[in-house]
Amino acid sequence: MATVEKVSGKDFELIYPLLEQLNSSRIKKNQWEKLFISHWNSKTDNFGYFLTEKNNAVGFLGLMFSTFTVNDKEHNFCNFTSWVVKEEHRNESIKLLLPVLKMKDYTLTSHTMSADTYFIFKKLGFSDLEDTLVIIPPMPILERFSKKYQIIINNQTIPSFLNEKDLKIYQDHSNLDVHFILAQTKYDHCLIIATRPIKKHIPFVHLHYISNLNAFTECIHKIRLRVCMQLKASALLVDKRYLNKIKISRSWEYSLPHPRLYKSDHLIKNDITTLYSEMLLLNL
Incomplete structure (x- = not known):
């Protein structure tokens, strides 16, 4: 059975083989590594959680923490960057989410969803943040x-x-x-x-x-x-x-394959941007 550990910057090489499964030749190794660096003087050195078994990473949930002023008040944000688990450990995926769901006074966001993660997050009480892009030529x-x-x-x-x-x-x-x-x-x-x-x-x-x-x-x-x-x-x-x-x-509109999501006790969706997220670091 895999155990959950907090991710630090030194864990990148261990976790990178999992990120390679996600895609996409468009995202290079040096871009993925940006998810393991603190860019915004975050109050935490946490870059997410990973599942480990026999000194191997078998699952990863990437997180980015930031503090942003909204309506003249500072708010804490936790953004999900990626979620990947080896097939033989999919039944343990939820373990990665549990520490995040216990956090207090954070607005949670997820801007890059798959069909599977969208369904899970909706079951956990997340709301749609955005489902449409406006294209302005x-x-x-x-x-x-x-x-x-x-x-x-x-x-x-x-x-x-x-x-x-x-x-x-x-x-x-x-x-x-x-x-x-x-x-x-x-x-x-x-x-x-x-x-x-x-x-x-x-x-x-x-x-x-x-x-x-x-x-x-x-x-x-x-x-x-x-x-x-x-x-x-x-x-x-x-x-x-x-x-x-x-x-x-x-201009015209384009429907996203899966809506962006958020969960917050303090903010409405119009308060939330895609700043401080993987969308800028990975140029998505």
Whole structure:
């Protein structure tokens, strides 16, 4: 019978053969290793739990811990990154979840689900976080829009425009392979944090954080063109809930194969982003 142990950074080589089973030649070994490094000065050195038998890893549940300010209050998050168990030990899979379910005062999230894990998490009381992506392709814009708004991409001046909350988010993600975008209106601005995933050989820009929805929607005509051109992408992707029911012209929706999930005693789904998650570390 396998036993459960807490994962530390030194366990990566032991666990990596399990991660190779998950996929995907798209995710390289050095990317997987990022899940075993503390990126955000977490209060815990825990990267998940693994099942071990005879000095071999036979199961792994990856976790990422972070603290994020929502509505002027700090909240603790625990995000599930991956869950893989060897077939002969599948009947012991639930052992990996038990320590997590006992944690208090954490918002739990899972952004990359399979059909099996979605069913299990729903049985454990998780709620749907997101089931739809909005796809926003670049479109030509009138000259008056081009001059009216400023879009700054990956420029070292961006931090100077940010408030305390957004500056912390910027600093927390500054060592990752992400793109920082600042959209400026006449009187306001919006910080956007994005990745550039390749999906079915097509490059996209996935927006994981939009600090100011009003400024974003005011600038969207220039954002969609400028960002896609500079980052060489076919379209922007954004979780539908980020837009708070605002319709973007000439966009369309794509249903996720399995909804993202969350469980929280304190937050609603519109409070939760995909920041501080494997989606940025693995460029998903």
